[in-house]
Amino acid sequence: MIGSFFTTRFNYILGWARKYSLFHYPYITACCGMEYMSTAASHFDWDRFGTGWTRFSPRQSDMLVVCGTISHKLAPVLRTVYDQMTEPKWVMAFGTCTVSGGIYDNYAVVQGIDRIIPVDIYIPGCPPRPETVLDGLIKLQEKIQKQEQEWRWKKRK
Amino acid sequence: MEKKKVIEELRQKFSEKIKEVTVQFGDEILLIERDSLLDIVQFLKDKPYSYSMLLDLTCVDYKGQEPRFEMVYHLFSIPNIQRLRIKVRLSEKDLQIDSLTSVWKNANWLEREVYDMFGVNFKDHPDLRRIFMYDGFEGHPLRKDFPLRKRQPRIPLRK
Numbered sequence: 675m676i677g678s679f680f681t682t683r684f685n686y687i688l689g690w691a692r693k694y695s696l697f698h699y700p701y702i703t704a705c706c707g708m709e710y711m712s713t714a715a716s717h718f719d720w721d722r723f724g725t726g727w728t729r730f731s732p733r734q735s736d737m738l739v740v741c742g743t744i745s746h747k748l749a750p751v752l753r754t755v756y757d758q759m760t761e762p763k764w765v766m767a768f769g770t771c772t773v774s775g776g777i778y779d780n781y782a783v784v785q786g787i788d789r790i791i792p793v794d795i796y797i798p799g800c801p802p803r804p805e806t807v808l809d810g811l812i813k814l815q816e817k818i819q820k821q822e823q824e825w826r827w828k829k830r831k
Numbered sequence: 832m833e834k835k836k837v838i839e840e841l842r843q844k845f846s847e848k849i850k851e852v853t854v855q856f857g858d859e860i861l862l863i864e865r866d867s868l869l870d871i872v873q874f875l876k877d878k879p880y881s882y883s884m885l886l887d888l889t890c891v892d893y894k895g896q897e898p899r900f901e902m903v904y905h906l907f908s909i910p911n912i913q914r915l916r917i918k919v920r921l922s923e924k925d926l927q928i929d930s931l932t933s934v935w936k937n938a939n940w941l942e943r944e945v946y947d948m949f950g951v952n953f954k955d956h957p958d959l960r961r962i963f964m965y966d967g968f969e970g971h972p973l974r975k976d977f978p979l980r981k982r983q984p985r986i987p988l989r990k
Contacts, residue, residue: 746965746982746983746984746985747963747964747965747985749984749985749986750985750986753986780972780979781972781977781981781982781983782963782964782972784984784988785982788989788990789984789988789989789990790986790988790989791989792989
C-alpha cells in the first residue's frame with residue numbers, strides 16, 4: 675500500500691522532470707524550419723517551457739522535431755535517426771507535410787511520418803505559427819506528465 | 832537586328848533541318864531535326880552569336896500525339912542579351928537524342944533529370960543514371976501515364 679504510494683509519486687516526479695527537460699533534435703527539411711527557428715529563438719523562446727537544449731546528436735535527445743516534407747528517399751534516414759534515440763523519446767510532427775503529406779500527394783512524398791515512426795504530437799499548419807507550436811508543446815508536456823514512466827529498476831507487471 | 836540575322840543565317844546553313852520558326856513573347860522558337868542538334872547548338876554557341884549559356888533543358892510529354900515527347904532547350908546570349916528556344920520532337924519508340932555534355936557542362940545534371948523523369952536516353956552521356964529518385968524506383972514519374980497514386984517506399988510502412 676505504502677509502496678504503491680511511493681511508486682505513484684515517483685512516477686509523477688519523473689514525469690515532471692522529463693517534461694521540463696526535453697532535449698530536442700531538430701530534423702529540418704523544409705520551410706517549417708523557419709518557424710522552428712523563430713519558435714526556438716528569443717522572441718517566442720520555447721526555452722521558457724524547458725525545451726531550450728538543442729542536441730545535434732540523436733543519442734542525447736528526448737524529442738525528435740520533424741519539420742518539413744519527408745520524401746520516400748529520405749524515409750530510411752529518418753527511421754535510423756529515430757532508432758538511434760535513447761528511451762524515453764517523443765516525436766513531434768511539425769507542420770502539415772509531416773502530419774499528412776500536405777499538398778504533396780504524389781509519388782515522392784511520405785503521406786505522414788506516422789507511416790514510418792510513431793508520433794506523439796501533431797501540429798497542423800503550413801507552416802504553423804509559433805503560438806501553435808507552443809500550444810502543441812504544452813499538450814505534449816501534459817501527455818508526458820500523465821503517461822506511465824519507465825525507469826531501470828521498475829517492477830514489470 | 833541581331834535576332835533576325837541569326838535566324839536568317841541558320842536558315843541558310845541548315846536549310847531543311849529547321850522545320851519551323853515561331854515567335855512567342857518576343858523570343859524565337861526553333862523546331863529542328865534531331866540529328867542536327869549538336870551542329871546547330873555549336874554554331875549558336877560560337878561567335879558572333881555567343882549563345883554561350885544553357886539556361887534550362889527539359890522535356891514535355893504530349894501524350895496521345897505523335898511524336899509524343901518534345902525536348903526544349905533554353906539558350907541565352909550574354910553579350911547580345913537575347914534568348915532562344917530550341918525544340919526537338921522525339922518519338923516514343925526511338926526515345927534518344929544526342930547529349931549536350933560535350934558543349935555545356937551543366938547539361939550533365941539537367942539531362943540526368945530528364946532521364947529520371949521522362950526516360951529519354953542521351954547518347955554519349957558520361958554518367959546517365961537517376962538523379963532525384965532512388966535506386967530501384969520503377970517508371971518515370973513525370974510521364975502522363977505514370978499512375979497518380981503509385982507509391983514505392985524504400986522501407987516497409989507502418990499500419
